[in-house]
Amino acid sequence: MHPDDPIERHFRLIPAQKTALKRLKLGTIRNLLYHFPSRYEAAGTSGEAARLIPGTKVTLIGSLSRLKPRKLWKSKRNVTEGWFEDSSGRVKVMWFNQPYIASYLPQTGTVKMSGTVGGSVERPYIANPEVEALPAGAMPQGIFMSPSSSELEARSLYPVYPESRGVTSKWFYHALERVFASNVLQSLEDPIPKEVRERYHLPDLARSFLAMHKPKNQRETEAARKRFAFEEIFALQLTRAQERAENDAQASFSITDASGHAERFLETIPFPPTNAQKRAIADILADFGHSHPMARLLEGDVGSGKTLVAAATAYAVVNARPPLKLASGEFARMSDGSVANRKSGTLQVAYMAPTEILAGQHFQSFIEYFSHLPINIALLTGKVCKKYPSKVSRGKATNISRTQLLKWVENGEIAMIVGTHALIQKSVAFQHLAYVIVDEQHRFGVRQRAALTRKSTQMEPEPQIHADVDEGFLYKDLSYAIRNCAFTIHNALGPGHKESVYQNALEEEFRRRNIKYSREIQIPVTYRGKKIGVYQPDFLVENKIIVELKALPRLGAGEKKQLWNYLKGTDYKLAMLLNFGTPKVTEERVVLDKVRGHDYLRSSADAEGGHPRQSAQKMSIPHFLSMTATPIPRTLSLTIYGDLDISLLDELPPGRVTVRTAIVKSSERDIAYEAVRRELSQGRQAYIICPRIEEPDPTKWNALQAKSAKAEAKRLKKEVFHEFTIGLLHGAMKPKEKDDAMNRFASGETQILVATSVVEVGVNVPNATIILIEGAERFGLAQLHQLRGRVQRSTHTPFCFLLPETSGAAAAKRLRALEKTNDGFKLAEADLEARGAGDLYGRQQWGVTDLGMEALKNVKLIRAAREEAERLIQTDVTLSTYPTLRERVERASAESHRE
Template sequence: MTNDTPDWIRLHKALTIEAEHGFTDLIGKQYRFSEFLSLTFGKFPTALPSIERRCWQELAVKFANYPNLGLEDRQHLVAEARRYLYQLQKEQGEQCGLGVSPSGATAVEQGSKGAEEQRRSYLSKIQPNSKSPIVAEVSRRLAPKIDQKLSDLPEIGIRKADKLAVLRLYTVRDLLFYYPRDHIDYARQVNIRELQAGETVTTVATVKRCNCFTSPKNKKLSILELILKDNTGQIKVSRFWAGTRFTSRAWQESLKRRYPVGSIVAACGLVKGSKYGLTLDNPELEVLANPGDTIESLTIGRVVPIYALTEGVMASMVRQAVIAALPAATHLKDPLPNGLRQKYGLMELKDAIANIHFPDDSATLQVARRRLVFDEFFYLQLGLLQRQQQARAIQTSAILAPKGQLIEKFYKLLPFQLTGAQQRVLNDILNDLQKSVPMNRLVQGDVGSGKTVVAVIAILAAIQSGYQAALMAPTEVLAEQHYRKLVSWFNLLHLPVELLTGSTKTAKRREIHSQLETGELPLLVGTHALIQDTVNFQQLGLVVIDEQHRFGVKQRALLQQKGEQPHVLTMTATPIPRTLALTIHGDMNVSQIDELPPGRQKIQTTLLTGQQRTHAYDLIRREIAQGRQVYVVLPLVEESEKLDLRSAVEEHQKLQESIFPDFQVGLLHGRMSSADKDEAITKFRDNQTQILVSTTVVEVGVDVPNATVMLIENAERFGLSQLHQLRGRVGRGAAQSYCLLMSSSRSPDAQQRLKVLEQSQDGFFISEMDMRFRGPGEVLGTRQSGVPDFTLASLVEDEEVLLLARQAAEKVIEIDATLERWYLMKEELKYRYERLMGGAILT
């Protein structure tokens, strides 16, 4: 370049390449980008007027400091230089003999783009009418390969790739499928007068005043204040920079020069109130040459993707990396056949990937999200149904007789008739047991609906057919409850039954092991102790698992491996919403006992505050005076310094000594020894203690029909499903029962949740509401339950898409369960099981 005529082409090209490579201060053959620009602007053309020479030299100083700038400031500086060169070139164009195109490119540049326009531009192909500068930016790039390492992409490089690896992003595919966790819609452009608090918007206005200064309250904080004005009004906006390097007057003056009075600025952010009226909260800003100019920012004026980040990985870095990877989506082959996509109204995969990251508007985002949510559900259901199909192909299970003397005798022992729902579910089970295909059935039933009786009949079907059965429960309390009930029935049938838990004595344990191996013991009840290596059945035909979601997948599988493809019956008193049942039990048959035995009264449920505690105590005294008993449940065993909650130990002492000294108050919690637990439960069952203070250990397994009051302290600390379970400990007899939810929380959300329990006795409705409030993992109470971690899909919001995905998966399996005719679908299923589910969801 001479001192008379600037080399416009080299300058434009340098700025363009730097932008395309993510503002990384690229190293050229001789200089770094910043060095080249600093040297170039350091020698101003003699033909320039003096006022332009000053601006020219200021750019030289700014680019000398370019290596010290953050990504956002580098973007601003490059954009500023490009706009300045365009305006200057426009003014000098005729003298220099260089025509300038409307886009700001020289005639030489226009010609050099011919080859690039022949490239297969992904986004320009799928969004031909899009005016998005992101589309234009991506469309200029050669598409990387799907499996290409991120470090190989020039826009990312080794240093950035190492940081992205912390997010487990290693390849281009990883980036494409790294969906945003949320989006902020800045696409709506409004006038200042139309701003409303709580909205996210973009506004374009003129700078009326600009000031940059150090905060008087914090000497390490710089503040930029702009007064922006359009023809409808004006607002004051502020941006903040923390750090001593931003407090120098030179830096602050350079920032002020970026937003001169009279310049056009696009600003986006969350509208919020301030003492000066409405403002934009720490907005993104971009200077425009003209009011109608295209906004180049990755955030301003568009729907902005919000990614999950970690320390050292900035949002701008992930967005720039995604833009670098997006052209590779052209290589994605859609595993879903065109006919299936059309039937369910699904966007093509490559379009959905582009629009989940950088959609033109919210409507397009929703269409893209729907497709990707469908995929998450579809491959899950496909895997579950394929597994179910494979299980049905196994023909080695025992065929158990649905009729026989044992079952007939048991029917005669029962002092009641089975309800219609119990009989319907029992028929489902007995039909399964007559097949050589292993049964895999889940029985759902509310507390007190009679699931155990149904399970006992299934167990008797196995025993009278010459096989053994096992019943596994998650806690010793529940296992002992089942054991006691079974002993009372099995003694009358002259059948032995034993209990095996962690507390079983060594001699008794050896005796049980021996009787199992010889076949003398037809039924064993227990906890996790059943899956120990030393437990061996002679011929296990049926496995019954109670509250099965409390066991891990491997634990359930270990018990099944104790026999030769035994039938499996699982039970739960925690009603599971339909979407959740489809997700974690999609390979099982599900039956519901949706009818309570006759004579059961609704439990009167009341929400009380701390000030109403005397009402609760009065009710307790009245009930005990009539010979009834009471539960008092607390969330903690001992007082916590961090949580201001009533502890079970302290509450027990207080109730016994101060509140109810005339009654016997017992204590039960999980830290007690098995012997102490047994003693506490036995005393309560025998009415030796009238009040039992307990933690949630009584949630399942304690059955005392004489108990009529359940007082739950700090009820807001429990989930609705758990509260419903606790409530089910009363109302098991003929007397009117009461559940008192004690809560001092003033949170509207907590009050709204607890009122659901106050107004409904329907366990399935309560579980649906619980899932809406807390999410599926919390409803089941354990991450062992196998709920997959969906990236986009929500079991609460996307039920309609889940049902469609299930329907589509059923149709595919019906046509070809092996998926041989859909090779891409088969490969995608394998990939997703390895990455998303890992087989852990399979029951």
């Protein structure tokens, strides 16, 4: 048995089990080992087979015998029966609906058995006990002698595993018993370097797996959990550190005169910026002066003024001139070596908002900010294309055709474009895109930012295929020889082995065919003539072709892009990526053509006569700013946003009103309704938030009677606010219906908006001054704070009423925290402590397990993992000297959904 073997190679699985394991993302023995127990149960008190009391849970040490499956006569149920015996006597044991268990359980040697005693004192039995084989000599000696206390302590816990329909916790328990019996742990290599483990006193991989699945005591289990939490966060930090290194190795627009422009912009606004805004603006302008692209997160509480920071820095960019290119394609340079700029034209800024409504609001804001500048501003969403200023209506925006707008964006006539995801469609191209601002809940990596600079802009850029018209098929004969070796190996071994197995086999094939090669050779990686690290490929063949091997279920864009980036830092022209993890061996060729001055990524299609495509010319990557109004705990931001620098807006502009928050009991609901009526009678508007869209099925709902948005809107119209206009907004509505509902509320046509938390993302309706949140205990503090922020944009005193459906102490404590403070950062930390990061931020979005999310509460662990990751990447950006760690990082990168 090998860690990378498919589970079904060693276990007979029925269709339901295959489906369940797929649902749990468990495909290999390694996955099974990393499927950790969710909790542990005490095995029970020690006992003797001759002195059992019905109803008690006991642990016995002895032996099993005469196990035999049969079918019960009446019920036709499968039952496996037998006997357990120790030095005091014997007891009957049985397992229901587990006919296979007789073949699993040892009928020779010593076992530990735990279960609940059934039957009577005279005729006891134990049904469905847990059994664990013990090493020879574990049987206590002597008549009626109980196991020693140390033995009981050593084996006093049983793991309980997360289940899915088709596989139970018991299935995992017995499956892992077989895995450990196969000595698979001996073939495991620890991804955490030994010096790192020793520095933080972490147990090694094999010991940790045993402590998690076959626990001796709670202390060992906790040490193992700490180790695996560190491993996961360490791999994630390494991924982020590599992304940061990749970002820093890219070229960008160096804007050296940005400060003066930003200062002139701030002089035009009628209020002074806060100190926090000044710091954030200074951070961003300093980044603009670097030759590599900025990657920064702007994190600010509701109403802290993020838009002003974005506007001031965007103003500096649109006032800068694009670089001057010569006919040769090279940039013109000044006498001091700096890049020369054009005398006319502007750099471009793209601002992406999460919704069409917000995009429209920001478009209007930027018109107000930049109306005195001789530049064009555009709006691009799925439905709307607008340009300012209009040639027909002076001082206004005008609707234009999509084709015309895209043409102006491509030739650089549009300096500032605001939009939604429409900005990253293939049809959108830019001439000098220097700055990308992404607002709320969107995370772009280096590749997505680079995609915005390509003629065919897309979220996952396709590999660029280019025919070698000058040289023919590059190293054709040698390439075919390597490919034939790979086919021979794959036909003999098939998929499912570890990379090292295929590496050893390929080495043997090279020897057999007299192909010259080198292994474990370190190739310097250079950037602008400076060595920044080393790259250690699997093979260098005849000093011409770099060969990398993978054993993955599929190759993604990340693996090919990574190899491309490695190749760019070397003097070699061709790399081959061979993947043995698929039913047929797959090959990707990466060609770096330095003669023509461009980089080309060639897929295996060119070996089959694929058609040439447009080359991906090396371009300047735009500076990138991500903005969020959701305060993020420090440990979470250090992990998930580890590749970004962070600027905090931790103070509100002077004069910003504070929301008055109160918890309202069910018996006092009329007080909240009267407050709403008072605000509406003064011409203002209200939100009423419900945690569900429709009423739940009463046959399935036996817990909290959560109010539905639909039913509540009808009830309020009929019984409470019949004189007012009530609108409805929820996530199940079509986009056009949502936009229409929000537009009617923003225009004042609707006075009350009954909605789910879909309104959490910031929409500016200054006339809304009161919000009621039903079932408030069902939301997290951070989410409640965001919802409360919807009424903080008014100049009038805003109100927030929290209407919980239960009176539990824990829920009341959380809600009282919201009453006491308006500081979103304090609430985020409190929410992390109370509910966990997985509940708050959706662990699947980041590819982090529950164990990893637990670790986010441990500040010391996060900092240690980050420091170790940065130390390694500084000396070995490709982790070539740590191949096992590199594999672990690649798995972490593949599991992460952040991009």
